[in-house]
Amino acid sequence: MLIRRNPLVMLICIELMLNAVNLTLVAFSRQLNNREGQLFALMTMTVAAAEAVVGLAILVDIFRVRDLEDVDDLSELKG
Amino acid sequence: MIAAAQVTYTAAQAWSDLAQIGPIVAVTVALLVAVVVDLLLPRGLRGPVVTVIAIVGLVSALAIAAYRLVNGYGGPAYFRFVSGDAFALFFEMLFALIGVLAVIVSSSYVRRRGLYEAELQVLTLAAIVGMMSLAAAGSLVTVFLGLELLSIALYVSCGYNRIELPSQESAAKYLIIGGFASAFVLYGMALIYGATGTTVLSDIATRVTSDSAGNPLLLLGVLLMGVGFAFKVSAAPFHMWTPDVYQGAPLPVTAFMSVATKAAAFAMILRVFNYGLGHLGPEWQVLLAFTAAASMVVGNLMAIVQASLKRMLAYSGVAHAGYILVGVLAGGRAGVAAVLFYLFGYVFMNFGAFAVVSTLSGPAGDGDLYEDLNGLAYRNPTLGVLMSVFMLSLAGFPPMVGFFGKVFLFTAGISAGWTWLVVLAVLTSVVSVYYYFRVLFHVWSPLPEAPVRFAFGPVRGPVTVVLLAGVFAVALGPLSGFLLQVGLNGAAPLLSGR
């Protein structure tokens, strides 16, 4: 997130973070013998999928409006 | 051998659960009907019809919530994953009210800007469902899903103006940083779950005791969640997205987002921190105190130098998040009630201010510079006077509601021993007078010589909204006693545990 400049890759990094959370949740679930963690992980996956879809849609729109190679080009709003 | 056999869930139970989330159901039904209607009707009819459906849904949600609040119904539902208590009902009413105002403003705005209407209303409804679930949440899972629902709906709304780059840029920035913050919140939740073995807030409240404060899992969980929450209320130093996103998004979306997200996020903070993790008070308080102080300073100073009203209001929103955090920190009956009161007032004054700005936009774009306001008081006296009222109220000038809100927040803060923070708040709110009054100068300055950049289009809708917001913002001052009582009722469910 801090060093990648392709907005797509930033999205991918978010997915990676969410996956890390899922692992934590499922691990806790196993350790505690408690199914809530797994259920929570399922919800997280849904959310991650929705977020990815929306994010991709927005990025595709941007690419349609103008050719953008770098997230730093998204800096018209400033000050 | 299966556990399923033991689960009994009767029809009576189902009805009662459904009634507990009545306002949410009403908005959801409106949302679904709107989606279907949007597909079926011919293009020209879609916008107005969907708008009407949205208003009907929101008004009925308002009515249900008010009815239940008055009659004192309300309690946990769906295995304590959601709650219909007074706290939830308070916020549900608030969101329904904002929703109605937002729908009216955006309906007029999109027509003037030549955008499609129906989808924006659907997204607004979805965001409201998310906010309501957030306020009613009884479990970390519900909190997270509500948060994501509202966020995703807003990401899309921000980029609603698909042919303009600023709108797209705002959406992309919001989405990426928002997703980043969501991941923090989620990790925090996972850790809390790991430490307590449950996601239900009332269970967490009983399992987390003050002597578990040393548990690193809880500590880290509080840290990560607190950071994400601070992001959602746009408190510094997690506020960097706010001005850019506010500026780029279509104006009604900004208006809606600036007040509704903030209110929803504060509902979430109160639910999770003050209620669920009440015993970890010292731990999250230090974090929130830091963000509160940073917000007040950064927000107020940055607001001074802005040239765009949208950005100025964004930074002022950062500052206000700082003030409201004082009430959250104070906690207790007085603190929570003060937060509810302030949010109620803030919603109307800030929304009103944005709604005034939204009347200045035309097909060419948004008129959001200070100069665009020149002579507003003479071009449209109603808007001019009300804009002044909103600014005075935001500045905390008596006898506006903003003044009383600050009085409550700061008294609660002092009573709870946050004197240094309150002193800082008072000092910075004096600084804020400077930039709010700058707006007044422009509003009341003589009509510009040059032709105004943006003439008034058909703005009857927004004017009505502004008028409504103004009436609320002014009337809440004298009625503050009553509203505070409502706020106290709303605070009660959060505190009954202790």
Add this chain to the structure above:
Amino acid sequence: MQALALAILLFPAAGGIFLGVFNWRGSRLLTAMVGPGVIWAAFVCVLILLGNNVDQDFTYWTWIRAGSFEVPFDILIDHLSLFMCLVITGVGGLIVTYAVGYMEHETDGSYARFFCYMDVFVLAMLILVLAGNTVFLIVGWAGVGLSSYLLIGFYYWRRSAVIAARKAFVMNVIGDIGMILGAFVLFVSYHQVVYLKLFPALPHTPDATTELAAFLLLVGGIAKSAQLPLHTWLPDAMEGPTPVSALIHAATMVTAGVYLVARFHPLYDATIYAHAAVAIIGAVTALFAASIALVQTDIKRVLAYSTMSQIGYMFLAVGIGAYSAGLFHLLSHAFFKALLFMAAGNVIHALHDDQDMRHYGGLWHDMRRSSVTFLAGSLSLAGIIPFVGFFSKENVLGEAFSRGDGLGYAVWFIGFVTAVLTGFYTGRMWWFAFWRPASEERPVAGHLHEAPLVMLVPVAVLAVLTTVGGFLQIKAIGGWALVDDFLKPVLGEERIRTNGLEYLATVLTLVLAALAFAAAYNFWIRGTWSPAGWRARYGWGARVLERKYYFDELYDWAFVRPLDRLAGFTDREDRSLIDTGAVDVGAYTERGAGALSLTQTGFLRSYVLVFVAGVVIAAVLVLWRASS
């Protein structure tokens, strides 16, 4: 009676709303009737309450109730608030009536706007004095600040007026903070906002809390009353129309600080340092302002500095515990200063808004009536017997002298020197502007038109009051003390004078002030001692006085510019502090590639970086908290 007490507020409120909302384009006659009419109606209400000897705290409804925090909407009618109401509605009524004539050249809209603001101001001022609890006191306090801001900036097309208004507002807001914090301290310590419950809860021996609260309230007081060091707004506030100067910057608003100290006298009686600070600030301001008044050439500015100086006397009085002496001086000052402003207003009106005294002269021949009344006011200001100013000033100084301790003698001496200076600059104003033959720079060459009746009558009424008002309280010649007696229920017994020496001091003051008044004639008219010679010899002194001891420059240097810089600095935070070097590189790219010019800020990555940095700071804090 309960309804009548509320009616005092409702009349001006109704007037303000009517003029502001309905009468923008309405009839001019109606505006002229309603504007002053509502204030006179309030005056009648006050008189009736006074006649019935009402002394009660009326609670109408409870505004806010939250646990121990309870704010009732209550109006406290006692002799102190009635006294203030009499001044505000009585003198205020005269001034607003006068404005009917003074503002006649305004367009219809502006005319209604003016009276709307005036009524709102009177309303806020009445709330301030009638409030029965600290929250409403703050409401009135801020309302007064706001309406005075509107009135100073009334001629909003004049840049100087707008700047002056903003300056006044900023200063007032600084005071408001002090005020609010003071009220907070009181509430937090004693859990009361209602005066009648708060005052009994106060301790009788000094402690840190009461000192702090008293100091914070004093900050509010000195900002509103234009005392050192928050005084710089008052002279600039003369940008407002003259009736505004008379009403706000002489008779009512600026005396709010005096009222505040008197109202909170149980608090100040319980403190040592804060109470002494009131006296010292008052005395120093009196001397300071009088010295600046010596060199001013704008007649309204001379009056403004003399107002500061006279309010200094009032602060001095309440600071040494002589509350009713201070309030008597407040009353007397309201009479003669409003008179001076309005008489000066007549002249300014006749001379087409020229306020420079150097362009005056010959008024004694052309505007006899205004001149006579101005003379009465001047003599009163200079403290010449038998005008009201003599009695009230003597009262203040006598109380200081008879206090018999170091503080008492010190402030008496400063007050004494100030009295002499006052005699001198008042004399200068009178001889120079009125008595001297007409200056050739006078904008209106021929005969001047005396003001119309609607402007002359209020001036005449005040002139009469100025002449005979002193007989309300003639302690100086061993007579009665009506004001003391009237205020006794609220403020307690005044000290009995035991020291015979102070009569000697009184005579000394009177003689020297009168001599100074007369000496000014030598200076400015006969030219026996030429001002030019003095200026040549003590040029630096004159410069310091003309620059008003460089206070504006000091504030600019110490606050305004650093704040600007700070704001500019944070502005660039997004731009360059975090993206060090990005600006230069951005500019380079712009030159090089032209199209790639959208790059200076708004970088998503740096936002994320700041976010994570915030997390680190938060982590440090949480860890620190957990380990401690």
Add this chain to the structure above:
Amino acid sequence: MGPATIVFWLASAVALAGGLGVVLFKEPIRNVLSLVLVMLSLAVLFLLLSAQFVFAVQVIVYAGAVMVLFLFVITLLGPVREQGTVRLPWQIFISAVVIAAFAGFLVAMLRGVSYRTPDAADPIFGSVQSIGVGLFTDYLFPFELTSILLLVAAVGC
């Protein structure tokens, strides 16, 4: 060292390597493929943690559907390699410092962590049945919320 442990270490190593790949590769396509690698190895870990249903969803929905979407978009937009940047020259340096600090605090915080004692053993833990019952009792409300969430996502794009 039983087979389960070996699988655990293997999967963990692959996941870590994949994570580094996501962060460090400069062509988006490789980032995505690394992410797929991470997801598959996580799926293996889920299986080890006896979360069969989550495993299935992870493979089918996540690694399967969502990642395909990513790949689709990347091919649609054309592969873009990140160029060396002239903007924000200090970003990487400051980031490194901040991240190091953050990691340090994480380690400091998590030292001496104590875990909660597990609940009573559940015979059907992790089975599809257990998840199903959970979804339609406890998690009914959240479950319904996700449906609206997906609807919004559908409307939104």
